[in-house]
Amino acid sequence: MNQPTDAGQADKELIKRVLAGDNRAFGAIIQQTEKLVTQIIFQFVREEEERKDIAQEIYLKVYSKLNGFRHESKLSTWIAQISYNTCLDLMRKKNRMKDLAIILPIEEDIDEENTGYSRQIASPVSVENILSQKILSGMLKKAIQQLPPIYSILVILFHQEEIRYEEISRITGLPLGTIKNYLFRARRALKEILLADYKKEEL
């Protein structure tokens, strides 16, 4: 299994070149990680101009700290961590921290702990009909935006960027158990939002 080692080696080469003064190498780093950074920014920041500013701020921070990168994680994970923390700092400055930690209400009635069974009765309408691919795609973007930023970030990082739990833990600083818990809640919330929105449209 040489791929992770090859990727790590490629990262080391790029960093070496950047530290030697090759700015094109830093351009390559930006292009490789821009998609992931953009995903994170979009979950925190809604305004277009602010997104551009914070994206540049993130990479300037990466450039200034590159000398201190210890290769304890992948370069992309480290950059994603800087992105996440920079966005959090922005939220703090704008006094939006209260929005970050909203926990959605859990209405599920659990019979006993850890039995795996519940009294939850699904909507009588066939869920599959409601969540047909065409309808779902259009409504999903709006539904994800309704989630608190932490939930939407976890959903995007895990399902769209296909990042493992351990890496997400490094990026966000959240424990593994919390990440799994939040992901469960986020997916359930998304399903409920989509069902509620669909029913509204039907009416």
Added chain:
Amino acid sequence: MTTKHLSDEILQLLASGDKPSEKDQLHLHNCPVCQDQVEAYKLLINAIADQPTPSLQFDLTAAVLEKITSKTAPAPSHSGILLPLSFLVAAVALVYVFRNELAVLFDGIAVMTISLISVSVCTLLLFFCMDIFSTYRKKIHDLDLYS
């Protein structure tokens, strides 16, 4: 009679591809409601993965590289001349002010020796100043990038 179903957590794990326990497998086989829920989660997970990735609508690489290049650009040439010139003026002024004391100090020492001592001291001081200036510029550059 209440209907017991699989918990949401287990439904999601099943939709993600986890292998169910025998008990859960049996329930799933006989419960269309839970089957429906698992399918819904599968659709949801696939739809999230298929969502288009957002874009910043501008050339981020060019913007960042321009900022980096402008901050690391060499200092204008006049700052490279001013410092040694100031140093020279200060040295000449000191020699003029203390010329009598210097004459007494160096009385009896050959002119050649005095010249050698002067050049060595000046050269050492020059390199010392250049090193301090270079360290100062690097620190300013780091502060600029981080601010």
